[in-house]
Amino acid sequence: MAENLTLPNVRPLPWLHPLWQRLTAPDAPAAHALLFIGPAGIGKRQLAEALAARILCEQPQDDGHACGQCPACRLHASGNHPDFFRIVPESEQSDEAADSAEGTGTAKKASQQIVIEQIRQLQAALTNTGHQSERRPVLIDPLEAMNAYTANALLKLLEEPPAGCRFLLVCAAPARLLPTILSRCQCWRLAAPAPQEAAALLTGDEANALLALNGGAPLAAQRQSEQGWAPLMHRFVQEISALPQTGALALAARWEAWLKQRDTVDAAFALPNLVDWLHRWVADLALLRLGADARFFPTERARLQRQAQHFPIATILTCYNDLAQIRHAASHPLNARLLLEDMLLRYARLAS
Numbered sequence: 001m002a003e004n005l006t007l008p009n010v011r012p013l014p015w016l017h018p019l020w021q022r023l024t025a026p027d028a029p030a031a032h033a034l035l036f037i038g039p040a041g042i043g044k045r046q047l048a049e050a051l052a053a054r055i056l057c058e059q060p061q062d063d064g065h066a067c068g069q070c071p072a073c074r075l076h077a078s079g080n081h082p083d084f085f086r087i088v089p090e091s092e093q094s095d096e097a098a099d100s101a102e103g104t105g106t107a108k109k110a111s112q113q114i115v116i117e118q119i120r121q122l123q124a125a126l127t128n129t130g131h132q133s134e135r136r137p138v139l140i141d142p143l144e145a146m147n148a149y150t151a152n153a154l155l156k157l158l159e160e161p162p163a164g165c166r167f168l169l170v171c172a173a174p175a176r177l178l179p180t181i182l183s184r185c186q187c188w189r190l191a192a193p194a195p196q197e198a199a200a201l202l203t204g205d206e207a208n209a210l211l212a213l214n215g216g217a218p219l220a221a222q223r224q225s226e227q228g229w230a231p232l233m234h235r236f237v238q239e240i241s242a243l244p245q246t247g248a249l250a251l252a253a254r255w256e257a258w259l260k261q262r263d264t265v266d267a268a269f270a271l272p273n274l275v276d277w278l279h280r281w282v283a284d285l286a287l288l289r290l291g292a293d294a295r296f297f298p299t300e301r302a303r304l305q306r307q308a309q310h311f312p313i314a315t316i317l318t319c320y321n322d323l324a325q326i327r328h329a330a331s332h333p334l335n336a337r338l339l340l341e342d343m344l345l346r347y348a349r350l351a352s
Contacts, residue, residue, distance in 0.1 A: 016043055037187060039172060043190075048139050056081055151177070167185075192215060207225045240281060
């Protein structure tokens with residue numbers, strides 16, 4: 001008997017099994033576009049990959065999973081199935097092109113966006129009939145990583161889907177999607193797992209602290225643990241707590257240099273992550289000021305509580321809203337130093 005292949009990401013995580021059963025039931029609605037919405041790092045991509053494998057499989061198992069043995073499964077496992085289309089940002093794609101460009105001196109930073117050319121290439125590919133069958137899954141993740149032009153190009157495909165196509169769309173920020181795209185999808189909202197389920201997947205002493213920082217998303221926490229983000233988190237807490245003594249401008253200069261250090265770059269830690277951490281720190285200040293508990297930095301509750309009791313709630317909420325706006329600019333700042341200074345000056349006003 002043929003040996004079972006280990007297909008990449010073909011089984012949803014345990015807390016998504018009930019949803020998997022609904023999606024693969026004999027009477028499941030046959031929507032041409034499924035949109036999975038939920039926080040980053042809870043297994044949305046794995047669920048979509050599992051569905052793609054099932055769609056391609058010629059002999060799905062009784063539990064709905066791909067068999068791992070048929071020719072279609074073997075092609076999928078090798079990454080060469082001609083009827084499967086995965087659309088992700090350039091930064092997630094193979095490093096082969098980047099290595100080639102680096103050798104010619106033309107290397108550039110990979111885009112974090114899904115660009116219109118990717119959708120045009122998809123449109124062209126889907127005009128042809130399927131190579132193996134008429135079942136053609138299209139996985140796009142993250143859906144919100146599109147500008148208006150790219151989203152409108154996708155919308156045309158969703159309005160008139162080619163025969164046999166099943167769109168599996170993944171999104172963590174539905175507010176950034178076009179309403180017309182939302183209206184053409186069957187939307188499924190996924191929640192983070194229970195703390196016990198999430199913790200069962202984690203390794204490392206600092207993983208639970210990163211789990212809280214990521215809002216209970218275990219995959220994000222585990223990835224950051226493996227990348228060495230725990231020391232970065234410790235430094236952030238120490239330095240933001242000492243801000244009144246350090247001064248906003250001095251800390252901005254220090255953080256700018258920090259983000260350029262080799263270990264920080266190697267850990268894939270960048271300015272948007274730093275802005276996000278401060279935003280969550282201020283969220284915990286607001287929660288404690290309102291009598292709730294810290295959500296993102298629970299191990300720093302005492303430190304946060306000492307600060308929160310001196311800050312008016314209205315001032316904290318103003319700072320929180322300001323940081324929400326800064327987060328939108330953090331991925332493409334015109335000047336990182338100025339953004340850091342602006343962010344930290346706004347935070348420093350809490351203590352003034």
